[in-house]
Amino acid sequence: MSTERIAALRKAVEASPDDDMLRLILAESLATAGDAVGALDEYAVLLDRGALPAEHLVAVGELAATAERLPLLRGCLEAARQAGVVEGTGRLQQLVDEIVTRRTGVLVPAGGVDPAPMQAEVLRESTTFDRVGGMDDVKQLIHRLVILPLSRLELYAKYGRRAGGGVLLYGPPGCGKTLLARATAGECGLPFVNVRIEDVMDPYLGVSERNLHAAFERARASAPCVLFLDELDALAFARHKHGGSDARRLVDVLLQELDAIGSENDGLLVLAATNAPWDVDEAMLRPGRFDRVVFVPPPDEAARASIVDVLLRDVPTAGVDLRALAARTPMFSGADLRAVVERALDRVIDEALATGQEPPLSGAHLEAAAEVVRPTTLDWLHRVRGYIEFANHSERYDDVAAYLRTKDVRRRMAG
Ligand SMILES: Nc1ncnc2c1ncn2[C@@H]1O[C@H](COP(=O)(O)OP(=O)(O)OP(=O)(O)O)[C@@H](O)[C@H]1O
Numbered sequence: 548m549s550t551e552r553i554a555a556l557r558k559a560v561e562a563s564p565d566d567d568m569l570r571l572i573l574a575e576s577l578a579t580a581g582d583a584v585g586a587l588d589e590y591a592v593l594l595d596r597g598a599l600p601a602e603h604l605v606a607v608g609e610l611a612a613t614a615e616r617l618p619l620l621r622g623c624l625e626a627a628r629q630a631g632v633v634e635g636t637g638r639l640q641q642l643v644d645e646i647v648t649r650r651t652g653v654l655v656p657a658g659g660v661d662p663a664p665m666q667a668e669v670l671r672e673s674t675t676f677d678r679v680g681g682m683d684d685v686k687q688l689i690h691r692l693v694i695l696p697l698s699r700l701e702l703y704a705k706y707g708r709r710a711g712g713g714v715l716l717y718g719p720p721g722c723g724k725t726l727l728a729r730a731t732a733g734e735c736g737l738p739f740v741n742v743r744i745e746d747v748m749d750p751y752l753g754v755s756e757r758n759l760h761a762a763f764e765r766a767r768a769s770a771p772c773v774l775f776l777d778e779l780d781a782l783a784f785a786r787h788k789h790g791g792s793d794a795r796r797l798v799d800v801l802l803q804e805l806d807a808i809g810s811e812n813d814g815l816l817v818l819a820a821t822n823a824p825w826d827v828d829e830a831m832l833r834p835g836r837f838d839r840v841v842f843v844p845p846p847d848e849a850a851r852a853s854i855v856d857v858l859l860r861d862v863p864t865a866g867v868d869l870r871a872l873a874a875r876t877p878m879f880s881g882a883d884l885r886a887v888v889e890r891a892l893d894r895v896i897d898e899a900l901a902t903g904q905e906p907p908l909s910g911a912h913l914e915a916a917a918e919v920v921r922p923t924t925l926d927w928l929h930r931v932r933g934y935i936e937f938a939n940h941s942e943r944y945d946d947v948a949a950y951l952r953t954k955d956v957r958r959r960m961a962g
């Protein structure tokens with residue numbers, strides 16, 4: 548299509564803006580010429596007027612999806628529903644879900660967000676507790692604090708005890724806080740709304756607050772669900788950096804949102820994680836907000852064995868002694884163990900390439916890898932020990948203090 552012809556069409560549309568047929572031709576011409584933005588603008592006008600023929604809805608939706616124009620895509624979906632275009636509706640719903648998932652980390656139920664009640668049970672596959680090695684204490688705690696109240700809302704209501712109140716997970720990096728939050732959603736079969744505080748933050752005045760509010764709105768729209776605020780310390784970091792009121796306002800918005808949850812009892816389960824609990828605002832820890840603060844320690848020996856077991860689940864192995872490996876990797880985090888496994892797998896792949904055979908992963912591969920990976924939890928533990936000794940709010944760290952007092956840990960930290 549020549550640019551002259553498009554220009555002529557555009558003129559004609561301007562002259563008779565109510566001629567839907569003409570506008571449709573213009574839109575299609577623009578699309579064919581590769582001007583998606585221009586085409587979508589024309590399609591949007593037609594859609595608004597209810598003048599976009601049903602057979603065009605999927606194609607327009609697909610174009611809107613590639614251009615990330617979610618409202619327009621949603622418009623196509625709605626129109627397809629009303630027109631009873633069954634197959635098209637499925638396809639458009641899928642496109643909407645993809646964008647929403649990508650943008651927000653919300654896992655949308657398979658079959659869309661508007662399923663029949665039975666389908667509502669069918670959730671997109673998600674991590675569950677059996678993908679999380681060890682951590683039995685923490686899992687049990689989460690079960691009691693989070694999962695049980697949610698599954699027995701009526702029981703809690705009867706005794707006037709509201710379910711929820713947020714749970715704040717803290718601990719050294721790489722020990723499974725984020726994984727555990729995901730798995731909590733998976734355990735409850737609920738959508739998981741993941742909000743990294745850093746992603747919310749924006750240098751423009753007021754935008755961060757709006758983003759945060761929007762995240763809660765999104766969560767409320769998919770409730771019941773697990774809302775996870777990851778890397779909560781980013782809030783405090785902002786306060787240090789910008790020195791004051793901006794970040795303060797963001798904290799205030801967060802506090803308001805948290806308080807609102809309590810009063811509405813609306814099926815929002817709030818989890819948060821940080822590895823800098825000393826940076827988390829006191830106000831955040833008041834009753835009804837994050838009133839449970841849970842220490843996620845480095846995995847103990849048994850936990851390490853089961854973490855490696857989880858990590859090797861889909862790997863062909865021969866002669867791997869999980870307990871021996873666990874014994875050789877004191878103070879390793881889950882992420883450190885993953886590094887060990889990945890390193891070992893690299894060696895196996897090197898061997899496969901060199902020999903043309905496909906050897907299984909062996910204990911020797913893992914041991915060699917464990918020799919070169921260093922545990923990353925010790926720095927954090929030294930740091931928190933400093934806080935416990937010198938800070939005022941040491942009772943917040945009772946769990947950590949108890950952990951640091953255990954003989955084994957004392958020895959490792961001295962060594
Ligand atoms: N208990 C565990 N079971 C299985 N894998 C684990 C476990 N803990 C950690 N891992 C592995 O380590 C990776 C990092 O864990 P995760 O991101 O959950 O740690 P984190 O505590 O959130 O760390 P950070 O404080 O750095 O955000 C996981 O993706 C997983 O592969």
Ligand SMILES: [Mg+2]
Binds near residue numbers: 724726777820
């Ligand atoms: Mg994390």
